[in-house]
Amino acid sequence: MADLRGGDLSRLRQLNSLTAIRALRGSGPLTLSALAERTGLSRPSMKEVADELMALGWVEEVPPSPGTMGRPARRYRFRADSGYLVGVDIGGHNIRAALSDLDGEILAETRQPVLPDDPLEERLAAIGRAVSGCLALSRTTAEDLWMIAVGTIGVIDVEGRVIYSAAVPAWRDLDLAGRLGEMFPCQVLIENDSRLAAMAETRRGVAKGARDVVFLHVGRRMGAGLIIGGRVHRGFGAAAGEISMLPEARWFDAPEHLNTCASVPAGTPPEDAAGFTLAAARHGDPVAIEAVERYVDDLAVGTAAMVLILDPQMVVLGGGFSRSADVLLDRLRARLERACMRIPEVRASTLGDECVVVGAIDYAVDHLDDQLFTPDKGPLPVSR
Amino acid sequence: MADLRGGDLSRLRQLNSLTAIRALRGSGPLTLSALAERTGLSRPSMKEVADELMALGWVEEVPPSPGTMGRPARRYRFRADSGYLVGVDIGGHNIRAALSDLDGEILAETRQPVLPDDPLEERLAAIGRAVSGCLALSRTTAEDLWMIAVGTIGVIDVEGRVIYSAAVPAWRDLDLAGRLGEMFPCQVLIENDSRLAAMAETRRGVAKGARDVVFLHVGRRMGAGLIIGGRVHRGFGAAAGEISMLPEARWFDAPEHLNTCASVPAGTPPEDAAGFTLAAARHGDPVAIEAVERYVDDLAVGTAAMVLILDPQMVVLGGGFSRSADVLLDRLRARLERACMRIPEVRASTLGDECVVVGAIDYAVDHLDDQLFTPDKGPLPVSR
DNA sequence: CGACTTACGAAGGAGCGCTTCATTAGTAGC
C-alpha cells in the first residue's frame, strides 16, 4: 500500500502544475488553450498554473507564432535549459561523456581514450576531462549540472561501490559513487553499462516503447541488461543480469570460438580476431561459419534461459559484435525457436557506440522525473 | 508518461475517499479522529468523506468502543463483506477453492478430488462444485461474487487460453477464461499456479514484504513463479518462468533422480517414490542421499540461472517436495554459493498446500485494488 | 476598411478543506 496521505487544495494545484509540465515536456511550445485542452483544465485555471510555473522558472513564454487566424495566442515552453544532465560511459578503452538538457536532448559529446590498466587516478582524471569537455562544448559550467549518471563495466553494489571488474583491474573495490561525488557538485548515479544500454534501446532505440526487454551485450566480454515493466531491473543487490557467471549458460567463453578460429591469419591482434571471423563468415568462409555457429550455439543457451525465465517482448543485440548482426541474428533466432515457448522479437541495436552514454542520460532523466513528478515530495522546487 | 489529465475539486475528494478506504482496510475499525490523523485530513473534512463512503456502501459505523475516557468516538470499518472473492487451484488430482471477503480474509475452503485424465466437462463441473461448496459454507450466493481468480498448471496465454499442459491432457487448447466466464457471473482471472503461489508467499508467507522473489515449485513436475517489484511477472506472452523447457537448465528430468533411486522398495507406487527417497535421505541412507545430491545438482542449475539473471531477495521452495526442505535447503544453498555472485535467502514455503488458492485470492485482491484505487477511473462505484 | 476568427481578462459562483469554538457524552474521583 502506497501513501496514506490525503490531499489539500494545494496538493491539487501541485498535481495540476506537474501535469502541465509534463504536457509541455512532451511536445514543443504550446498555447494556453492547447495546454488547457491537454490537461483538461479550464483556461483561466491553466493561466494561473502557467503564471506560477513561470514565476518558479520552470516554464517561459515564447513569441506567438505568426500567421494564424484570430488573436495571437500566448505560447509557453518547458525550460529544458534551466539545468543540464551528464551521462558517462566508462569503458575499458574509452571514456565517453554526453551532456543533455533536462529533456534528455544531447547537446555535446566527448571521448577520452584510456588503457585498461591505467592507474585509478588517471582514469578518474580522464572522466573529469571528458565531462569538462562537454561543459566547454556547450558553454556551461559545473554549477548548472543537476545530475550525472555513470555507466561502467563490472558489478556495482547498491551503494555505488565496484564489487567486481574483470576488464579494469584498478576499478576493483573502488567507492566509485564516493569519488565521483567529490568531483562533481551534483547528484551522482552509478549503473552497470549493459543496463544503461538496455535503457537507451527502450527509450530511443529499436525497442522503443517495449516494457520488457533483454539487452545482450555481445563483444569480447558478454553482458546483459534487463528492462522490466519499462524500468531498469537492478535486482536486490544490484547484480541482476550476470548470467555469464554460470558455466552451464556457456556465455563466459563463448567469444573464444570467434577469437581462435582457424581462418584468422597469424599475427592478427587479438582484439581484431573476432571481427575478422565474423567478416569471413559473412563472405561465406566455411571455417568461419563453423566458428560462428558454435559461438551462437553458446550464446543461445544463456539467451534462451533469459527468454524462458522472463518472456520479454524483445531481445536486443548490442555491443561490438552487433555490427555483424546480419551474421548472428537469424542464427540466434533459429536456436531460440527450438528452445523457447514464445519467441520474442530479436533485433540489433540501432544506437551503436553511443548506446551507454545515451542510456545514462535517459536514466538520469528518469531519475529526475521521479524526483520532480512524484507528488508529495514537498512543493515544486524553484528552477533557476 | 502517464496520464495528462489535470484534476478537479471532485478529483481531490476522490483521492481522499480512496485514501480513507485504504486506511480503513489496513487496520480494523477506526475512530474519526484516528482516520483524520492517518489520512492527514482535518476532522470535519474526514467526517464528510466518511459520510459519503457510508452512503456509497463502502464503509459502515460500528458501536463505539466502551471504557474510554471522554466522549465516545464514532468508529468506522471497511465493509469487507459487501462482496466476495474466490480463488481456485486447478491441480492434477485436486481442485481447491477458497472464498474470501474483499480484504482477502479467507472464510471458506473446499476441495474436490479429480483424476488427471478426467474428461474436460467433468473437470469443469468439479470446479463448479468446489466454488458452490464455498458459497454454501459461507452462506453467500454467486451474485455476491465480485471476482474469481484461477490458478492452473500449464501455460496460459494472455487471453486465458491453455497453450500447453503436460499434466492434464484435456486442458490443452481450452479457452479456460471463456468457459469459466460462462459459469460465473463475475470477472474471471486466469494465472499460472506457480505465479500465484509466489504471490501468496510474498503477501502472507515466508517472503512477506519482499519485492523480488523467485518461487520454485519442486515436486513431481518443476515450475517457477516470479515476483518482480512486488507484482506477479507474467512476461509479454504470459510465459515467464518456464525455464524447465531448457535442457541445459536440467530441470525437466531432475525429479527422476528421486523417483528411480535404488533405495525405493519395489512395488512403491510411482507417486510415492520421491517422497520415500527424501525420507530415506533424512534418515541417513547413503544411496538416497546420493540421489538427493544429484537432484539438487540439477535443481541448482536452473535456480542459479534465475538468481544470476534476476538477483532476487529470496528464493522460496514450495510444492510437494518442500515438505522435505530440511533435506534440500542447505544443499541448494551450498550450490548457489558456488555459482552466484550474491546469494539470496533460500527458504521453504510456509503456506503448504493452500499456497495456490491463497495466492489466487491475493491476486484477486490486488486486481480489485488496481480497479478501485486507481484514480481517474470514473467515480467511486456504489458498493452494495 | 469592415467582417471574421481566436484568444484574453475580469467577474461571479460552487466545491472542498481548514480553523475555531461552543457543546455534548462519557469516565474518574469525592
Place this chain on the structure above:
DNA sequence: GCTACTAATGAAGCGCTCCTTCGTAAGTCG
C-alpha cells in the same frame, strides 16, 4: 449523586482552486 476532567461532536466562517460566462482585444481575410 455531584463535580471535574477528557475527548469527540457539530456548526460557523474563511480561503483556495477550479469552473462558467461574458465583453474586449488583436490579429487575418476579402
